[in-house]
Amino acid sequence: MRIVVLAGGIGGARFLRGLKAAAPDADITVIGNTGDDIHLFGLKVCPDLDTVMYTLGGGINEEQGWGRSDETFKVKEELAAYGVGPEWFGLGDRDFATHIVRTQMLSAGYPLSAVTEALCARWKPGVRLLPMSDDRVETHVAVDDEGERKAIHFQEYWVRLRASVPAHAVVPVGADQAKPAPGVLDAIAEADVVLFPPSNPVVSIGTILAVPGIREAIADAGVPVVGLSPIVGDAPVRGMADKVLAAVGVESTASAVARHYGSGLLDGWLVDSSDEGAVAEVEAAGIRCRAVPLMMTDTDATAAMVREALALAEEVRA
Numbered sequence: 001m002r003i004v005v006l007a008g009g010i011g012g013a014r015f016l017r018g019l020k021a022a023a024p025d026a027d028i029t030v031i032g033n034t035g036d037d038i039h040l041f042g043l044k045v046c047p048d049l050d051t052v053m054y055t056l057g058g059g060i061n062e063e064q065g066w067g068r069s070d071e072t073f074k075v076k077e078e079l080a081a082y083g084v085g086p087e088w089f090g091l092g093d094r095d096f097a098t099h100i101v102r103t104q105m106l107s108a109g110y111p112l113s114a115v116t117e118a119l120c121a122r123w124k125p126g127v128r129l130l131p132m133s134d135d136r137v138e139t140h141v142a143v144d145d146e147g148e149r150k151a152i153h154f155q156e157y158w159v160r161l162r163a164s165v166p167a168h169a170v171v172p173v174g175a176d177q178a179k180p181a182p183g184v185l186d187a188i189a190e191a192d193v194v195l196f197p198p199s200n201p202v203v204s205i206g207t208i209l210a211v212p213g214i215r216e217a218i219a220d221a222g223v224p225v226v227g228l229s230p231i232v233g234d235a236p237v238r239g240m241a242d243k244v245l246a247a248v249g250v251e252s253t254a255s256a257v258a259r260h261y262g263s264g265l266l267d268g269w270l271v272d273s274s275d276e277g278a279v280a281e282v283e284a285a286g287i288r289c290r291a292v293p294l295m296m297t298d299t300d301a302t303a304a305m306v307r308e309a310l311a312l313a314e315e316v317r318a
Protein backbone atom coordinates (compact mmCIF):
# COMPACT_ATOMS: atom_id res chain seq x y z
CA MET A 1 0.00 0.00 0.00
CA ARG A 2 1.34 3.46 -0.94
CA ILE A 3 0.74 5.98 1.82
CA VAL A 4 1.50 9.71 1.58
CA VAL A 5 1.74 11.70 4.81
CA LEU A 6 1.97 15.49 5.14
CA ALA A 7 4.11 16.03 8.22
CA GLY A 8 5.29 18.90 10.38
CA GLY A 9 7.57 18.43 13.34
CA ILE A 10 7.09 16.62 16.59
CA GLY A 11 3.47 15.48 16.19
CA GLY A 12 4.05 14.34 12.63
CA ALA A 13 7.22 12.46 13.50
CA ARG A 14 5.60 10.62 16.41
CA PHE A 15 2.66 9.71 14.19
CA LEU A 16 5.03 8.30 11.57
CA ARG A 17 6.66 6.05 14.14
CA GLY A 18 3.20 4.56 14.80
CA LEU A 19 2.50 4.33 11.06
CA LYS A 20 5.65 2.31 10.46
CA ALA A 21 4.62 -0.02 13.29
CA ALA A 22 1.02 -0.41 12.07
CA ALA A 23 1.88 -0.75 8.36
CA PRO A 24 5.39 -2.23 8.20
CA ASP A 25 5.02 -3.26 4.55
CA ALA A 26 3.59 0.05 3.34
CA ASP A 27 5.51 2.30 0.98
CA ILE A 28 5.46 5.57 2.93
CA THR A 29 6.27 8.95 1.42
CA VAL A 30 6.45 11.91 3.79
CA ILE A 31 5.96 15.42 2.40
CA GLY A 32 7.74 17.52 5.00
CA ASN A 33 7.04 21.12 5.95
CA THR A 34 9.92 23.50 5.28
CA GLY A 35 8.23 26.73 6.36
CA ASP A 36 9.88 26.41 9.78
CA ASP A 37 13.31 26.59 8.14
CA ILE A 38 15.61 29.26 9.48
CA HIS A 39 19.03 30.56 8.44
CA LEU A 40 21.35 30.90 11.43
CA PHE A 41 25.11 31.47 11.59
CA GLY A 42 25.23 31.10 7.81
CA LEU A 43 23.58 27.67 7.98
CA LYS A 44 20.16 26.46 6.80
CA VAL A 45 18.28 24.68 9.57
CA CYS A 46 15.25 22.53 8.64
CA PRO A 47 13.54 21.72 11.96
CA ASP A 48 10.61 19.69 10.63
CA LEU A 49 12.64 17.63 8.16
CA ASP A 50 15.28 16.97 10.82
CA THR A 51 12.69 16.03 13.44
CA VAL A 52 11.21 13.38 11.12
CA MET A 53 14.67 12.16 10.08
CA TYR A 54 16.04 11.97 13.62
CA THR A 55 12.85 10.48 15.14
CA LEU A 56 12.54 7.68 12.58
CA GLY A 57 16.32 7.26 12.34
CA GLY A 58 16.82 6.83 16.08
CA GLY A 59 18.76 10.02 16.76
CA ILE A 60 16.08 12.22 18.30
CA ASN A 61 16.15 13.73 21.77
CA GLU A 62 13.06 11.89 23.05
CA GLU A 63 12.07 14.23 25.87
CA GLN A 64 12.24 17.34 23.67
CA GLY A 65 10.93 15.75 20.49
CA TRP A 66 13.47 17.82 18.51
CA GLY A 67 17.25 17.99 18.22
CA ARG A 68 19.75 15.22 18.73
CA SER A 69 20.14 12.84 21.64
CA ASP A 70 23.34 13.00 23.76
CA GLU A 71 23.85 16.61 22.77
CA THR A 72 26.51 19.08 23.92
CA PHE A 73 26.49 22.82 23.27
CA LYS A 74 30.15 23.85 23.00
CA VAL A 75 29.71 25.61 19.64
CA LYS A 76 26.65 27.46 20.96
CA GLU A 77 28.66 28.58 24.02
CA GLU A 78 31.55 29.77 21.86
CA LEU A 79 29.20 31.71 19.56
CA ALA A 80 27.66 33.38 22.62
CA ALA A 81 31.18 34.20 23.87
CA TYR A 82 31.72 36.10 20.63
CA GLY A 83 28.40 37.86 21.21
CA VAL A 84 26.99 36.20 18.09
CA GLY A 85 23.29 35.51 18.50
CA PRO A 86 20.61 34.46 18.62
CA GLU A 87 20.97 32.53 21.83
CA TRP A 88 17.28 31.59 22.05
CA PHE A 89 17.52 28.78 19.46
CA GLY A 90 19.19 25.71 20.97
CA LEU A 91 21.49 24.27 18.35
CA GLY A 92 23.63 21.42 19.67
CA ASP A 93 27.04 20.30 18.44
CA ARG A 94 25.75 17.12 16.81
CA ASP A 95 22.88 19.02 15.20
CA PHE A 96 25.32 21.60 13.79
CA ALA A 97 26.91 18.83 11.71
CA THR A 98 23.59 18.24 9.93
CA HIS A 99 23.25 21.93 9.10
CA ILE A 100 26.88 22.17 7.95
CA VAL A 101 26.47 19.21 5.59
CA ARG A 102 23.14 20.56 4.34
CA THR A 103 24.48 24.06 3.74
CA GLN A 104 27.64 22.73 2.07
CA MET A 105 25.56 20.65 -0.35
CA LEU A 106 23.14 23.52 -1.04
CA SER A 107 26.13 25.80 -1.73
CA ALA A 108 27.44 23.19 -4.16
CA GLY A 109 24.15 23.48 -6.05
CA TYR A 110 22.23 20.45 -4.81
CA PRO A 111 18.50 21.08 -4.29
CA LEU A 112 17.04 20.59 -0.82
CA SER A 113 15.38 17.35 -1.96
CA ALA A 114 18.75 15.86 -2.95
CA VAL A 115 20.31 17.10 0.29
CA THR A 116 17.51 15.52 2.32
CA GLU A 117 17.99 12.23 0.48
CA ALA A 118 21.73 12.35 1.23
CA LEU A 119 21.17 13.05 4.94
CA CYS A 120 18.59 10.23 5.08
CA ALA A 121 21.17 7.83 3.60
CA ARG A 122 22.82 8.00 7.02
CA TRP A 123 19.68 7.97 9.16
CA LYS A 124 17.63 5.46 7.14
CA PRO A 125 14.23 6.68 8.44
CA GLY A 126 12.43 3.88 6.58
CA VAL A 127 10.25 6.37 4.67
CA ARG A 128 10.89 8.54 1.66
CA LEU A 129 11.23 12.06 3.08
CA LEU A 130 10.57 14.82 0.55
CA PRO A 131 10.63 18.51 1.35
CA MET A 132 7.38 20.14 0.21
CA SER A 133 9.48 22.33 -2.10
CA ASP A 134 13.12 22.94 -3.07
CA ASP A 135 12.32 26.63 -3.07
CA ARG A 136 12.80 28.78 0.00
CA VAL A 137 9.65 29.24 2.10
CA GLU A 138 9.86 30.77 5.59
CA THR A 139 6.85 31.35 7.78
CA HIS A 140 6.65 34.74 9.43
CA VAL A 141 4.21 35.88 12.09
CA ALA A 142 2.80 39.40 12.49
CA VAL A 143 2.86 40.50 16.13
CA ASP A 144 2.64 43.73 18.09
CA ASP A 145 5.96 44.46 19.75
CA GLU A 146 6.46 47.64 21.83
CA GLY A 147 3.35 49.11 20.26
CA GLU A 148 4.31 48.51 16.65
CA ARG A 149 3.15 45.74 14.29
CA LYS A 150 6.03 43.74 12.87
CA ALA A 151 6.70 40.42 11.19
CA ILE A 152 9.05 38.04 12.95
CA HIS A 153 10.31 34.62 11.89
CA PHE A 154 8.10 31.76 13.05
CA GLN A 155 10.93 30.32 15.15
CA GLU A 156 11.34 33.58 17.00
CA TYR A 157 7.59 33.63 17.70
CA TRP A 158 7.55 29.96 18.68
CA VAL A 159 10.81 29.63 20.60
CA ARG A 160 11.79 33.08 21.87
CA LEU A 161 8.28 34.37 22.55
CA ARG A 162 6.74 30.96 23.23
CA ALA A 163 3.73 32.21 21.28
CA SER A 164 2.95 34.38 24.32
CA VAL A 165 1.61 37.27 22.22
CA PRO A 166 -1.25 37.10 19.73
CA ALA A 167 -0.35 36.25 16.16
CA HIS A 168 -2.20 38.69 13.93
CA ALA A 169 -1.18 36.92 10.73
CA VAL A 170 0.83 33.87 9.76
CA VAL A 171 2.48 34.19 6.35
CA PRO A 172 4.44 31.41 4.61
CA VAL A 173 6.73 33.84 2.78
CA GLY A 174 7.66 32.49 -0.64
CA ALA A 175 5.01 29.77 -0.72
CA ASP A 176 3.09 31.33 -3.61
CA GLN A 177 6.20 31.24 -5.82
CA ALA A 178 7.32 27.81 -4.63
CA LYS A 179 7.03 24.66 -6.72
CA PRO A 180 6.40 21.19 -5.28
CA ALA A 181 9.71 19.36 -4.89
CA PRO A 182 10.52 16.59 -7.38
CA GLY A 183 8.48 13.49 -6.59
CA VAL A 184 5.85 15.25 -4.49
CA LEU A 185 3.06 15.38 -7.09
CA ASP A 186 3.91 11.91 -8.40
CA ALA A 187 3.75 10.46 -4.89
CA ILE A 188 0.34 12.01 -4.36
CA ALA A 189 -0.92 10.82 -7.77
CA GLU A 190 0.25 7.25 -7.05
CA ALA A 191 -0.94 7.14 -3.43
CA ASP A 192 -3.56 4.68 -2.22
CA VAL A 193 -4.30 6.89 0.79
CA VAL A 194 -3.22 10.34 2.03
CA LEU A 195 -2.95 11.02 5.77
CA PHE A 196 -2.86 14.32 7.69
CA PRO A 197 -1.26 13.51 11.07
CA PRO A 198 -1.97 15.60 14.17
CA SER A 199 0.54 18.25 13.07
CA ASN A 200 -0.12 21.96 13.34
CA PRO A 201 -2.91 22.64 10.81
CA VAL A 202 -1.69 26.19 10.11
CA VAL A 203 2.11 26.32 10.20
CA SER A 204 2.82 22.70 9.28
CA ILE A 205 0.10 21.10 7.14
CA GLY A 206 -1.30 24.48 6.13
CA THR A 207 2.12 25.56 4.86
CA ILE A 208 2.52 22.40 2.79
CA LEU A 209 -0.95 22.97 1.29
CA ALA A 210 0.04 26.57 0.49
CA VAL A 211 2.56 25.37 -2.12
CA PRO A 212 0.64 25.76 -5.40
CA GLY A 213 -0.38 22.42 -6.82
CA ILE A 214 -0.20 20.33 -3.65
CA ARG A 215 -3.71 20.98 -2.31
CA GLU A 216 -5.14 20.47 -5.81
CA ALA A 217 -3.19 17.23 -6.33
CA ILE A 218 -4.51 15.82 -3.05
CA ALA A 219 -8.08 16.93 -3.75
CA ASP A 220 -7.90 15.39 -7.24
CA ALA A 221 -6.03 12.22 -6.26
CA GLY A 222 -9.32 10.31 -6.06
CA VAL A 223 -8.16 8.34 -3.03
CA PRO A 224 -9.23 8.67 0.62
CA VAL A 225 -7.73 11.59 2.53
CA VAL A 226 -7.97 11.04 6.28
CA GLY A 227 -6.80 13.38 9.03
CA LEU A 228 -6.37 13.12 12.79
CA SER A 229 -7.27 16.05 14.99
CA PRO A 230 -4.38 17.83 16.73
CA ILE A 231 -6.96 19.44 19.00
CA VAL A 232 -8.40 17.38 21.83
CA GLY A 233 -11.01 18.84 24.14
CA ASP A 234 -10.65 22.32 22.58
CA ALA A 235 -6.92 22.52 23.22
CA PRO A 236 -3.85 21.41 21.28
CA VAL A 237 -2.40 18.17 22.59
CA ARG A 238 1.09 19.66 22.34
CA GLY A 239 2.52 22.91 21.08
CA MET A 240 0.57 26.06 20.67
CA ALA A 241 -1.60 25.42 17.62
CA ASP A 242 -4.43 27.38 19.18
CA LYS A 243 -2.38 30.57 18.89
CA VAL A 244 -1.92 30.27 15.14
CA LEU A 245 -5.42 28.88 14.57
CA ALA A 246 -6.74 32.13 16.07
CA ALA A 247 -4.59 34.07 13.60
CA VAL A 248 -6.42 32.43 10.70
CA GLY A 249 -9.82 32.75 12.36
CA VAL A 250 -10.28 29.08 13.19
CA GLU A 251 -11.51 28.18 16.64
CA SER A 252 -9.49 25.65 18.55
CA THR A 253 -11.84 22.67 18.27
CA ALA A 254 -11.55 19.29 16.54
CA SER A 255 -14.56 20.13 14.41
CA ALA A 256 -13.35 23.59 13.36
CA VAL A 257 -10.02 22.19 12.16
CA ALA A 258 -11.77 19.57 10.01
CA ARG A 259 -14.00 22.24 8.48
CA HIS A 260 -10.93 24.44 7.98
CA TYR A 261 -9.37 21.72 5.81
CA GLY A 262 -12.76 21.30 4.16
CA SER A 263 -14.71 18.44 2.65
CA GLY A 264 -13.15 19.23 -0.71
CA LEU A 265 -9.90 17.94 0.74
CA LEU A 266 -10.76 15.69 3.69
CA ASP A 267 -12.83 12.53 3.33
CA GLY A 268 -12.41 11.35 6.92
CA TRP A 269 -11.47 12.83 10.29
CA LEU A 270 -10.61 11.17 13.58
CA VAL A 271 -11.42 13.05 16.76
CA ASP A 272 -10.50 11.96 20.26
CA SER A 273 -13.02 9.92 22.25
CA SER A 274 -13.50 12.96 24.49
CA ASP A 275 -14.74 14.89 21.46
CA GLU A 276 -17.50 12.42 20.59
CA GLY A 277 -19.82 15.43 20.55
CA ALA A 278 -18.02 16.80 17.49
CA VAL A 279 -18.74 13.79 15.26
CA ALA A 280 -22.18 14.91 14.10
CA GLU A 281 -20.93 18.40 13.25
CA VAL A 282 -18.01 17.07 11.20
CA GLU A 283 -20.27 14.60 9.39
CA ALA A 284 -22.70 17.44 8.67
CA ALA A 285 -19.80 19.16 6.89
CA GLY A 286 -19.56 16.15 4.56
CA ILE A 287 -16.55 14.55 6.26
CA ARG A 288 -16.83 11.02 7.71
CA CYS A 289 -15.89 11.18 11.37
CA ARG A 290 -15.04 8.70 14.14
CA ALA A 291 -14.17 9.30 17.80
CA VAL A 292 -11.24 7.17 18.97
CA PRO A 293 -8.38 7.58 21.50
CA LEU A 294 -5.94 10.08 19.92
CA MET A 295 -3.23 10.46 22.53
CA MET A 296 0.13 9.33 21.08
CA THR A 297 1.35 8.17 24.49
CA ASP A 298 3.57 5.49 22.96
CA THR A 299 4.14 3.70 19.67
CA ASP A 300 1.42 1.12 20.32
CA ALA A 301 -1.17 3.81 21.08
CA THR A 302 -0.13 5.67 17.93
CA ALA A 303 -0.26 2.46 15.87
CA ALA A 304 -3.85 1.94 17.08
CA MET A 305 -4.72 5.46 15.87
CA VAL A 306 -3.11 4.68 12.52
CA ARG A 307 -5.16 1.50 12.17
CA GLU A 308 -8.31 3.51 12.87
CA ALA A 309 -7.34 6.06 10.23
CA LEU A 310 -6.61 3.36 7.64
CA ALA A 311 -9.91 1.62 8.49
CA LEU A 312 -11.80 4.88 8.04
CA ALA A 313 -10.02 5.35 4.70
CA GLU A 314 -11.28 1.94 3.54
CA GLU A 315 -14.78 2.79 4.75
CA VAL A 316 -14.66 6.02 2.77
CA ARG A 317 -13.25 4.25 -0.29
CA ALA A 318 -16.13 1.75 -0.30
Ligand SMILES: O=c1nc2n(C[C@H](O)[C@H](O)[C@H](O)CO)c3cc(O)ccc3cc-2c(=O)[nH]1
Pocket: 008, 009, 010, 036, 045, 046, 047, 048, 050, 051, 066, 067, 088, 089, 090, 091, 095, 155, 158, 159
Ligand atom coordinates in the same frame (compact mmCIF):
# COMPACT_ATOMS: atom_id res chain seq x y z
O1 LIG B 1 11.28 25.13 21.86
C1 LIG B 1 12.31 24.99 21.19
N1 LIG B 1 12.24 24.32 20.00
C2 LIG B 1 13.36 24.15 19.28
N2 LIG B 1 13.29 23.44 18.13
C3 LIG B 1 11.98 22.93 17.73
C4 LIG B 1 11.36 23.75 16.62
O2 LIG B 1 11.14 25.06 16.97
C5 LIG B 1 10.06 23.04 16.27
O3 LIG B 1 10.36 21.69 16.15
C6 LIG B 1 9.45 23.31 14.93
O4 LIG B 1 9.93 24.34 14.26
C7 LIG B 1 7.94 23.39 15.15
O5 LIG B 1 7.43 22.15 14.81
C8 LIG B 1 14.44 23.15 17.39
C9 LIG B 1 14.36 22.31 16.27
C10 LIG B 1 15.53 22.02 15.56
O6 LIG B 1 15.47 21.19 14.49
C11 LIG B 1 16.76 22.55 15.95
C12 LIG B 1 16.83 23.39 17.08
C13 LIG B 1 15.68 23.68 17.79
C14 LIG B 1 15.75 24.52 18.93
C15 LIG B 1 14.59 24.70 19.69
C16 LIG B 1 14.62 25.44 20.93
O7 LIG B 1 15.67 25.96 21.35
N3 LIG B 1 13.47 25.54 21.63
